[in-house]
Amino acid sequence: MAPHQRGLGLAGLAEEEKRGFDLWLLWRLLSYARADWHLFALAGVLILASTGLELAPPYILKIAIDNYLLRPPVAAQAGLVRLAGIYLGITAGVFLTNYWQAYLLQLAGQRVIYRLRQAVFSHLQRLSLSFFDTRPVGQLVTRVANDTQALNQLYTEVLVTLFKDIFLLVGITIAMLSLAPRLALLALVGVPLITLSTALYRHLARKAYRQVRLHLAGVNSFLQEHLSAMRLIQAFGRERANFEQFTRVNQDYYQATMQELTVSAVFRPTMDLINSLVIALLVWYGGGQVIQNLVTFGVLYAMINYTQQFFRPINDMAEKYTIMQAAMAAAEKVLGLLQEKPAVVDAPEVIVRPRWRGEIEFDHVWFAYQPPHWVLRDITFAVRPGETLALVGPTGAGKTSMASLITRFYDVQQGEIRLDGVDIRQMPQGLLRRQIGLVLQDVSLFSGTIAENLILGNPDTSRDRIIRAIEAAQADFVWDLPGGLEARVGERGVNLSLGQRQLLALARALAVDPPVLILDEATASVDSQTEQLIQQALARATAGRTTIVIAHRLSTIQNASRIVVVNHGEIVEQGTHGQLLAVRGLYWRLWQLADQEEKILQSAGKGFGP
Amino acid sequence: MLWRILEILRPYRRTYFQGIALLVAVDLLQLVTPRLLGRIADELQKQHLTRENLLYYALLILGLALTIAAGRYLWRMRLLGVSRRLEYDMRQGLYSHLQKLEPAFYDRHRTGDLMARATNDLDAVRMSTGMGAVMLTDSLVLTASTLALMFVTIDARLTGLALLPFPFMALAALVLGRVIHRRFTLVQEHFGHLTEFAQENLSQIRIVKAFAREEAQIEAFTRVNQDNVQANVSLARVSAVLFPLIQFFAGLSQVITLFYGGNRVVAGTLSLGDFVTFNGFLGLLSWPVMAIGWVINVIQRGTASLERIQAVLTTPPAIMDAPGALHLERLSGEVAFNHVTFSYAPDRRPALEEVSFSLRPGQLVGVVGRTGSGKSTLAALILRLYDPAPGQVFLDGQDVRDLALASIRENVAWVPQEGFLFSTPIRENIAFAGDFGPEDIAAAVRAACLEEDLAGFPDGLDTLVGERGLTLSGGQRQRVTLARALVRNAPLLLLDDCLSAVDTSTEARILANIKTLRSGRTTIFITHRVAAVEDADYVLVLEGGRLLEAGTPAELDRRRGLYYHLRQQQLLEEEKLALGGLKAGPRPARTRPVEE
DSSP: OOHHHHTOOHHHHHHHHTOOOOHHHHHHHHTTTGGGHHHHHHHHHHHHHHHHHHTHHHHHHHHIIIIIISSOOTTHHHHHHHHHHHHHHHHHHHHHHHHHHHHHHHHHHHHHHHHHHHHHHHHHHHSOHHHHHTSOHHHHHHIIIIIHHHHHHIIIIIIHHHHHHHHHHHHHHHHHHHHOHHHHHHHTTHHHHHHHHHHHHHHHHHHHHHHHHHHHHHHHHHHHHHHHTHHHHHHTTOHHHHHHHHHHHHHHHHHHHHHHHHHHHHHHHHHHHHHHHHHHHIIIIIHHHHHTTSSOHHHHHHHHHHHHHHHHHHHHHHHHHHHHHHHHHHHHHHHHHHTOOOSSOOOSSOOOOSOOOOOEEEEEEEEOSSTTSOSEEEEEEEEOTTOEEEEEOSTTSSHHHHHHHHTTSSOOSEEEEEETTEEGGGSOHHHHHHTEEEEOSSOOOOSEEHHHHHHTTOTTOOHHHHHHHHHHTTOGGGGGSTTGGGOEESTTSBOOOHHHHHHHHHHHHHTTOOSEEEEEOOOSOOOHHHHHHHHHHHHHHHTTSEEEEEOSSGGGOTTOSEEEEEETTEEEEEEOHHHHHHHTSHHHHHHHHHHHHHHHHHHHHHOOOO | OHHHHHHHHGGGHHHHHHHHHHHHHHHHHHTHHHHHHHHHHHHHHTTOOOHHHHHHHHHHHHHHHHHHHHHHHHHIIIIIHHHHHHHHHHHHHHHHHHHHSOHHHHHHSOHHHHHHIIIIIHHHHHHIIIIIHHHHHHHHHHHHHHHHHIIIIIOHHHHHHHTTHHHHHHHHHHHHHHHHHHHHHHHHHHHHHHHHHHHHHHHTHHHHHHTTOHHHHHHHHHHHHHHHHHHHHHHHHHHHHHHHHHHHHHHHHHHHIIIIIHHHHHHTSSOHHHHHHHHHHHHHHHHHHHHHHHHHHHHHHHHHHHHHHHHHHTSOOSSOOOTTOBOOSOOOOOEEEEEEEEOSSTTSOOSEEEEEEEEOTTOEEEEEOOTTSSHHHHHHHHTTSSOOSSOEEEETTEEGGGBOHHHHHHHEEEEOTTOOOOSSBHHHHHTTTSOOOHHHHHHHHHHTTOHHHHHHSTTGGGOBBSTTSBOOOHHHHHHHHHHHHHTTOOSEEEEESTTTTSOHHHHHHHHHHHHHHTTTSEEEEEESOGGGGTTOSEEEEEETTEEEEEEOHHHHHHHTSHHHHHHHHHHHHHHHHHHTOSOOOOOOOOSOOOOO
């Protein structure tokens, strides 16, 4: 089973049912194949050639039998040598055309998925964060990797076999008709029988297959749900009752598969039976014609061989039908993704300047992830270049959302955010983000070397600059790692402590040398020594830059130029530490709370032990 | 490796042998038609062919075809049917065993991995016992019998010469097969890189965007993508050869037959009929040779999958009834811990350390402590979802390890933290523990303050929840799980921080309901909110896995220890929340749904 099929929910299944052979989809897909049209064309020519050549052997045998074997003439041996030579040539020709055809198709198919993957991935890079907020990463990975793979099958297997099979059928029919029209017409008696039984099979198989998929989805969702809730089942002692439920689900699936088996167990032998029926007719009627010398035995023999060849492509086509259905489903998902529009786009005319000072203004900003559930209401403040501003407030107050708006991950609904007096919507997104160094709470590094992580794939970063960034972030531990800058991090690399990761994240931001720095201050517990190190590094890093700190520990922001206190999406107080304490408002209370917490932690640390 | 597969087939051997016998019979009957065509050619050459004979042959071919068709239908139903049955039975066995395995097993294994064993791996085993076995028998029988007929009934020299390309065919299949396998492994590796790259990029898209590195990432992806294409193309270069090459060797056999056999016919040492028959046999031979590679592949995959399934089946359950376990109909609700220490993994710090206490039946007991202090572990040990090491947990004075699991779990009703519901109607979720009458369910619904919510649902109690049904709010889910436990009227009720998403006034109402409803029976109420246990008879205070304080709320208040401090802190916290005035709207669901 293809990987993308496993997770298919019941809803997805119902959706897939509606889809048959969608011409529009196919057309869209072909657009990715257009650049390789010459490869496909060449493969097509080769397919025609190989099919033509494959039709020859029965005819050669016919000549051998009629001309040389049945009533051997004098020159029989020389004739046989010539025929064997031709046969050898054809065999070699079939080999070459088939090989090149298969290879070229694979090559072209691979180039198509390459292009399609490139398109999907690039498109994903351009979509805005709001798109990623609501979609599981695993699903998107499936689009990039597996669904495109399924499409490859459509190109290299289904469409090609279809093409080849149709051509083969036409070729055989023509060959038979030109050899012996009456026998050919007799053989074609089989065609309505085949058409009828194939149509019947298709209908039944589709129904049976749908049942199988439906009940398989049932088994899957039952397992998914109950395996992850096993402790609950055990705690409630419901093992027996649940096993009964599972038995029903499993039984339904078993019965559906048996139904499918019965359908195919009847169909395959029936096709062979029709084949044999046609051969029996040919033997009886054709044999009579041979006796009357109306046709030669060689012709009869060739007709029998052609009849046997005739049935292979028909069985083939029935088989490819299911692959096609799955591929079509994948195609729809991939194309659907490609049609998603980014929510945040560059303005048609943008303002570009070489240097930015880093003055940030929020001007009556209103923002909601889902209007009308406002997350920020009428936020107004300004940060002058080089100033440090601290954002303070309880969890969920809107601090992180404010940071996301400055980088324009989302667009505001009302109001304006300005950098150096320019509405950030008038700036190219890339330019804006290069002015802002972002250090997030959860530090995730990419797998690769330290250096690669610090420059994040920007080849223009000089080594000198990397070294300065490490110095500024006080991430000197890098030099002690095996390999230094070239040490690998990530799954198969060195293990870094949380503190070290935070220092690296800081260095990563500083390597860009941005005029603005946004720090989502880490709350995670690092030991006090590391914390001191981080604080020192921060103090150095923020000098000369506009800095916005999202503070979780109040103790670290006393020296900020200004503190903005937010609660429930609104600014409730702003001022310096001293000013805010003096007004005895929310900041003062938070400060007290932090103080209390400190005390409790300390006393708990000393232990009340029994 | 074939042995393991044969071993699991043992219970089905009767049907299986019948199927194999039918398959062999069909294979042998298939050899008759080429023979008949040869006979016709001979009679024609000798001018013996009459219309009567022709009719006889035609009817014979038809009769044979009918028999073969019937045989094919029957072996398909037998052999493939057995493999389906086997799949069904093994899935039953696997699930039944999975139900016996303890939660610790599920901590170690991901659900997706276990699901893969119960579906994909079972598919592979089914394939190897079904179609795999069929193809194996088919190709062996067909090859052997065809070869024998060619040698014995036609001509040994012709057979020998015509079969000269066959060893090369086998060799090519073998050598190319190995190369293909190697390159295929490489392809899978590159596909893995591609998936990993996409996974990493997409889960860190925020950083990518923040650093405006989209173009650089696309460039890096291009390299991974190109490598993947390269690997695939290099595979195609070899795999595209295999089939045409085999076809080529089969063609060579035909050429030899035409040339040498034809000359023998001309020379009069071979009849035309034998020539025709021989050609027919050659045609029958080429596909078993091709099938053998496929068969090996399928059987290899089947055995590998069987191993993965048996790895689960041979894992002994760590928690099960001891021999002679005590069955107690009704417990009193007395709970005691004696120097209990427990950790989830040997290398992790203990979740509980040296915890001892005893609770009298009928008490309302509060358990408070911060996140990670070991509160939920305490509940899990009472239920014997895990076994402590060292230390003992007692219910009614009996070590839980001496009690039948059923006795424990029928007497302890548990409301877990997660608020997990099955995607069934609410009624079924509440009646999860057994058959309950409408009055019982209504009482539980009332006690859990669910009545108003139900009235607002489209189908009341019959509303479907979950993916295909109604999405409940966190608080609603918690209250349904509460009703699910309350309906049982068990002597011991364990509430594990299960009202965290319920607003404080409803929480107070629920607690009052529980207090009246459960007077005289033990209720253990685990919470991080100290204020919620003010009415408790007895409170345990946990910190870092240790029992720091225990006593009545009044006693603990006087001690001015952790209980007191936590309470002070939380009072401030609540005050802080109350300060806000306007209430912010909910953010959109930003939780990552279950991965597809």
